[in-house]
Amino acid sequence: MASGDKGSAGGNQPVVTRFAPSPTGFLHIGNARTGLFSWLYARHFGGKTLLRIEDTDKQRSTKEAIDVILDGLDWLGLDFDGETHFQSHFEARHAEVANQLLEKGAAYRCYLTQDELAERRERAKAERRPFRIDSEWRDCDPADRPQDRPYVIRLKAPKEGETVIEDLVQGRVAVSNSELDDLVLLRSDGSPTYMLAVVVDDHDMGVTHVIRGDDHLNNAFRQLAIIRAMDWPEPQYAHVPLIHGSDGAKLSKRHGALGVDAYRDELGILPEALFNYLLRLGWGHGDREEFTQDEAVTLFDIADVGKSPSRFDMKKLLSLNAHYIREADDARLADLVAPRIGEEADTALLARAMPVLKTRAHDLNELAEGANFLFATRPLTLTLTEKAEALLTQDAKRLLGRVSARLHEERDWTTAVLESNLKQMAEELGLGLGKLAQPLRAALTGQTTSPGIFDVLALLGKEESLARIDAQALHPDEDKD
């Protein structure tokens, strides 16, 4: 194993990585991050990156559950080489390898029953010693084998010495072989176990680098025992620390352990923001915060992934998202935001409004909320917030009457002209601009915060603006006080 050249692909062998999610109904962001690291590593070294859906749990592996994974990866911009592999298609091959191990004498038929195992487990517990499978069938004479009893196929795990992994992230990790059990390869119904299936598939797919969550580190020692028993080339391992919550505890739903689709649909995160956030979670390049996909490919090295768990920080993700929203193309944002507004949304108007709307939003929902005022319809359906209502005092309404009269005369309805007109008006009245802008904003948007008031007027257009102002204004002829 190439210790020492941490991070480099080593040798001339082309790099092949894989991402091997199990369909659980959602693509957990922690998993998406390991997928991203596997993808980046292969792309960096000009190798291949493969996708294998581990669909051996038939009940959970529905088409919907698989599509959630495929959609999420596609949305993040992670494209895999060749076709998608499905672990369930290789069951016959898994059984074949188990039988080869049997023939080689590296595995055995074990006839221990569940009851016998339970009893031994109990005894170990009572005697306060760790339970190890110590099967009398491991070295039994073939003549003593029962003909008609169900059996599992177990690996003859090494008993002496230790197994060492030079992990590209964790460094050197060793386990005493006395701790490794004779694991089951093939169940009594002939179905392969996860341990066997992963090893066989990785080998058959030519995987050179296994990059995955460090919750699989313990499995790696067991998987290596199978690989060695088969005399197969050993992959390099990189076990990436899991993501923790902002309080250091294991990431739970409360911290943001949602599926990638929830970030997209419910939270309104842009893919480039999530890509960058996941990239920077555990990997860094100096102080730099933002990377294009190409830059990430050029700079990424697994050696720069830290050993300690990274903390998920929703605020940071949102501020990154705000940055990418500001950078994003206006027509694209309009298309993304329109469905969040509803049928009344007009994408052309949204796209025109985007330069002033997008400077304020952290996510697409905020962007939609900020844009809602544009689509109030007439007869005026604009609902005022309580705060906006409070601004519309009698005095304010009188002021709006004067603003209305003045703006009716305005022919050049552009942001700059409206700005100079209303500034001049405020000056003539000896009022601060805020005094005039606040009730105007309340009348035009129904809210107390909005884009710049002159932009709002220009976006709504003369007719709509005046209708909204007049709906709140007191004109001298109707002023009864």
Ligand code: GLU
């Ligand atoms: N299917 C496993 C999981 O989703 C990953 C197996 C592996 O990466 O070796 O946790």
